[in-house]
Amino acid sequence: MNGLPELIMDFGRRARAASRVLARASTEQRNAGVLAMADAILAAEGEILEANAADLAAARQKGISGAMLERLTLSPSRVAAMARGVSEVAALPDPVGEVMRCWTRPNGLEISKVRVPIGVVGIIYESRPNVTSDAAVLCLKTGNATILRGGSESIRSNVAIAAALSKGLSSAGLPADSIQLVPVTDRDAVALLCAMDRYLDVIVPRGGKGLIETVVRQARMPVIKHYDGICALYVDRTADQNMAEAIVLNAKCQRPGVCNAVETVLVHRDVLPAFLEKTGRALLHRGVELRCDGEVLEAAAKVCGPEGKLAAAVEEDFRTEFLDMILAVKAVGCLEEALDHIEEHGSRHSDGIITEDKVLAERFLQEVDSATVYWNASTRFTDGGEFGFGAEIGISTDKLHARGPMALEELTTYKYQLRGTGQIRE
Amino acid sequence: MNGLPELIMDFGRRARAASRVLARASTEQRNAGVLAMADAILAAEGEILEANAADLAAARQKGISGAMLERLTLSPSRVAAMARGVSEVAALPDPVGEVMRCWTRPNGLEISKVRVPIGVVGIIYESRPNVTSDAAVLCLKTGNATILRGGSESIRSNVAIAAALSKGLSSAGLPADSIQLVPVTDRDAVALLCAMDRYLDVIVPRGGKGLIETVVRQARMPVIKHYDGICALYVDRTADQNMAEAIVLNAKCQRPGVCNAVETVLVHRDVLPAFLEKTGRALLHRGVELRCDGEVLEAAAKVCGPEGKLAAAVEEDFRTEFLDMILAVKAVGCLEEALDHIEEHGSRHSDGIITEDKVLAERFLQEVDSATVYWNASTRFTDGGEFGFGAEIGISTDKLHARGPMALEELTTYKYQLRGTGQIRE
Numbered sequence: 001m002n003g004l005p006e007l008i009m010d011f012g013r014r015a016r017a018a019s020r021v022l023a024r025a026s027t028e029q030r031n032a033g034v035l036a037m038a039d040a041i042l043a044a045e046g047e048i049l050e051a052n053a054a055d056l057a058a059a060r061q062k063g064i065s066g067a068m069l070e071r072l073t074l075s076p077s078r079v080a081a082m083a084r085g086v087s088e089v090a091a092l093p094d095p096v097g098e099v100m101r102c103w104t105r106p107n108g109l110e111i112s113k114v115r116v117p118i119g120v121v122g123i124i125y126e127s128r129p130n131v132t133s134d135a136a137v138l139c140l141k142t143g144n145a146t147i148l149r150g151g152s153e154s155i156r157s158n159v160a161i162a163a164a165l166s167k168g169l170s171s172a173g174l175p176a177d178s179i180q181l182v183p184v185t186d187r188d189a190v191a192l193l194c195a196m197d198r199y200l201d202v203i204v205p206r207g208g209k210g211l212i213e214t215v216v217r218q219a220r221m222p223v224i225k226h227y228d229g230i231c232a233l234y235v236d237r238t239a240d241q242n243m244a245e246a247i248v249l250n251a252k253c254q255r256p257g258v259c260n261a262v263e264t265v266l267v268h269r270d271v272l273p274a275f276l277e278k279t280g281r282a283l284l285h286r287g288v289e290l291r292c293d294g295e296v297l298e299a300a301a302k303v304c305g306p307e308g309k310l311a312a313a314v315e316e317d318f319r320t321e322f323l324d325m326i327l328a329v330k331a332v333g334c335l336e337e338a339l340d341h342i343e344e345h346g347s348r349h350s351d352g353i354i355t356e357d358k359v360l361a362e363r364f365l366q367e368v369d370s371a372t373v374y375w376n377a378s379t380r381f382t383d384g385g386e387f388g389f390g391a392e393i394g395i396s397t398d399k400l401h402a403r404g405p406m407a408l409e410e411l412t413t414y415k416y417q418l419r420g421t422g423q424i425r426e
Numbered sequence: 427m428n429g430l431p432e433l434i435m436d437f438g439r440r441a442r443a444a445s446r447v448l449a450r451a452s453t454e455q456r457n458a459g460v461l462a463m464a465d466a467i468l469a470a471e472g473e474i475l476e477a478n479a480a481d482l483a484a485a486r487q488k489g490i491s492g493a494m495l496e497r498l499t500l501s502p503s504r505v506a507a508m509a510r511g512v513s514e515v516a517a518l519p520d521p522v523g524e525v526m527r528c529w530t531r532p533n534g535l536e537i538s539k540v541r542v543p544i545g546v547v548g549i550i551y552e553s554r555p556n557v558t559s560d561a562a563v564l565c566l567k568t569g570n571a572t573i574l575r576g577g578s579e580s581i582r583s584n585v586a587i588a589a590a591l592s593k594g595l596s597s598a599g600l601p602a603d604s605i606q607l608v609p610v611t612d613r614d615a616v617a618l619l620c621a622m623d624r625y626l627d628v629i630v631p632r633g634g635k636g637l638i639e640t641v642v643r644q645a646r647m648p649v650i651k652h653y654d655g656i657c658a659l660y661v662d663r664t665a666d667q668n669m670a671e672a673i674v675l676n677a678k679c680q681r682p683g684v685c686n687a688v689e690t691v692l693v694h695r696d697v698l699p700a701f702l703e704k705t706g707r708a709l710l711h712r713g714v715e716l717r718c719d720g721e722v723l724e725a726a727a728k729v730c731g732p733e734g735k736l737a738a739a740v741e742e743d744f745r746t747e748f749l750d751m752i753l754a755v756k757a758v759g760c761l762e763e764a765l766d767h768i769e770e771h772g773s774r775h776s777d778g779i780i781t782e783d784k785v786l787a788e789r790f791l792q793e794v795d796s797a798t799v800y801w802n803a804s805t806r807f808t809d810g811g812e813f814g815f816g817a818e819i820g821i822s823t824d825k826l827h828a829r830g831p832m833a834l835e836e837l838t839t840y841k842y843q844l845r846g847t848g849q850i851r852e
Contacts, residue, residue: 020769020793020795023792023793023795024792024793103814105812105813105814109803109807111813111814116795118825118826119795119825197642201825201826202825202826216623216646217646220642220643222648222649222824222825222826223648240848243848246848246850247848247850249850250850250851251850254850254851343446361845365843365845366449366450367446367449367450369446369449369542369545369841370841371841371842372841372842372844373841373842373843373844374844374846375843375844375845375846376845376846376847376848376849377535377844377845377846377847377848377849377850378849378850380850380851381844381849381851382842386531386851387531387537387842388529388531388537398648399544399545399627399628399648399839400544400627400628400648400826400827400839401648401826401827403839403840403841403842404841404842413825413826413829414829415795415796415797415798415799415829415830416797416798416799416808416813416829416830417791417799417801418798418799418800418801418803418807419787419791419801419802419803420800420801420802420803421802421803422666422669422672422673422802422803423802423803423804423807424672424673424675424676424677424680424803424804424806425676425680425804425806425807425812
């Protein structure tokens with residue numbers, strides 16, 4: 001497209017200018033902006049639903065149906081929920097301006113490490129139109145300008161929502177350019193955003209592996225991403241088998257399609273029959289397909305009989321995020337074997353141990369290199385809300401800057417302010 | 427080179443394995459490793475100096491001379507200083523294991539945010555061989571494995587130093603693979619390291635713009651870099667002119683070749699004659715060339731006369747890291763003009779204001795988007811040692827993860843440990 005590079009660069013310039021105004025804005029001004037954004041969504045309900053109807057018509061014409069169409073669909077109650085989700089962010093504590101540390105040097109120089117907005121945040125996402133308002137409001141709350149680039153299926157809805165948000169901000173005296181949506185959905189726009197490190201301080205891709213890979217390959221600025229959640233639970237020899245049953249069933253079945261659901265269970269072979277007798281049967285009864293290594297399959301065939309879906313696991317099953325009622329099960333002989341398996345097959349998201357042995361538990365918590373590690377609890381708690389953070393922009397499987405639930409604090413950085421009385425370096 | 431991809435991948439695998447052992451090591455074990463590294467450098471003095479002599483001979487043959495040859499040169503006293511630099515790190519406080527925050531959820535789940543090593547750190551650097559031990563020891567102290575890739579000029583010295591460090595670690599019972607030096611100096615090795623996000627958690631390039639640009643373009647993992655230090659000082663209308671003189675002279679002349687030296691001075695036009703009378707003349711007297719905008723040049727010609735090097739500045743001078751006895755000077759009419767100039771021309775490293783007006787100073791400290799912002803002090807304090815951090819691996823001009831002096835704490839990340847009693851999600 002002719003002029004696209006200039007368009008994207010202009011977005012960047014305007015976002016940077018807006019970010020400078022936001023960095024000066026007080027907590028009260030930003031919270032007023034958040035509430036105005038919520039009001040503006042409600043006021044624009046008609047335009048948003050009209051745009052959404054056009055998206056839905058185009059999607060149906062392209063043959064999209066089922067869950068994807070459902071995710072794309074807005075309704076008056078969903079628009080109201082969107083506005084409510086935005087307005088709730090006003091009540092969350094503001095991390096910006098927090099003095100993280102303050103000390104005075106022997107020469108009298110006073111050093112403060114202060115939490116500040118990142119600047120300009122790029123969000124690249126697919127399908128669901130409510131990401132537009134969810135992401136934009138968390139960025140605005142923390143004093144960041146946002147450039148949003150959503151998927152083609154929801155482009156009309158996204159444009160209408162972003163226009164409402166900008167209008168709301170204007171009415172609250174904040175720059176409309178604080179939130180900008182790229183109205184172009186081809187891949188060239190992503191490439192141009194990824195190259196614009198002068199104006200974009202970080203990119204957060206939210207979507208499938210193809211999108212994330214594209215961004216990782218092209219981005220010149222930091223990327224905070226969320227790859228797979230191949231979460232594992234290790235059921236130790238000393239595990240309380242009732243607890244194991246409750247945790248494994250919850251971690252697998254309560255919502256199998258999400259990233260913190262368990263995908264692999266490692267069982268100490270001393271308790272394999274006991275585990276299969278209780279948890280194995282319960283999983284099969286709930287309709288979970290068990291993909292078992294040889295040892296587990298043999299034992300399960302005896303213990304569980306023909307009452308459910310049992311299959312032989314292939315190596316790939318232990319590297320797969322099923323996001324479905326499927327669980328890979330493997331027998332191990334000791335903690336070390338479980339640790340090695342997780343190191344080799346896991347995705348550094350959420351992993352847990354079920355054991356009554358405190359020493360073993362603490363080793364697991366120390367040695368597993370994942371964002372969130374659990375002792376005797378379901379992996380499903382890896383979530384900004386469940387952590388008490390109030391809202392999240394995603395779960396980072398990266399190690400730097402943001403790891404695990406990425407909430408308001410992770411949308412800030414810091415700077416050092418030094419106050420002197422004429423100090424010079426000797 | 428045939429087999430290079432396999433070689434680099436093998437480095438990665440071994441570094442990851444070593445990092446798992448380091449993550450389990452206690453503070454005492456790691457500190458013992460640090461001291462053993464220092465001892466091993468002293469014990470290998472002969473090998474290191476012999477390797478260095480070969481590097482120097484090769485460098486002379488290539489026509490390298492002057493400052494570069496000087497930076498490359500080791501001597502018994504420099505090797506001793508290198509060992510001392512390493513051993514001093516043992517005494518620094520250990521950030522690993524610190525519980526950054528701990529809270530209990532209403533369901534009884536206990537959440538701890540704990541500081542942990544990053545894992546495997548890649549350091550890509552040029553020329554000076556002491557970077558090998560400086561970088562390696564800071565990584566080891568914080569429980570990280572390191573893959574080092576130095577420049578071709580110091581390759582023999584680097585190999586000898588890294589071999590000594592590994593030997594020292596072995597003698598202290600830590601993995602020799604904790605520190606590995608890539609013995610290949612062509613650019614392909616850099617490309618392969620940049621692609622290996624499975625094993626390398628972060629890359630820190632230390633060197634010229636060409637090297638940093640190569641890494642930024644290719645790296646799939648986070649990069650923490652140090653671009654220019656185009657530092658500015660704004661001398662406000664209310665500045666104490668004696669203080670301005672002391673600070674500007676210190677920031678420009680005390681060590682002009684470093685990143686936190688000042689490169690641009692912005693002067694409020696109301697005090698331009700007073701500034702030139704004192705500071706301008708003192709700078710010229712010290713041999714600093716002043717590259718002035720039209721207004722400053724005209725005033726300086728009157729005030730300072732023909733006693734020094736005065737030149738008309740071109741736009742590029744305000745975007746240049748001179749690293750030399752050259753200073754760009756510009757007149758501005760107000761704080762906003764200074765802020766705009768810094769936003770447009772600066773490099774987000776270190777910038778300061780000299781003023782007696784506290785309100786103006788606080789605005790500057792809040793609004794300038796740089797790693798370190800100063801009120802009434804020299805920019806030369808942007809340094810890990812001067813901050814009281816004890817040691818640093820560089821000054822980051824990035825905004826995420828590490829900003830400003832990058833010391834031990836910035837070589838760590840965190841994870842969440844959740845301890846439960848069978849909690850499941852409702």
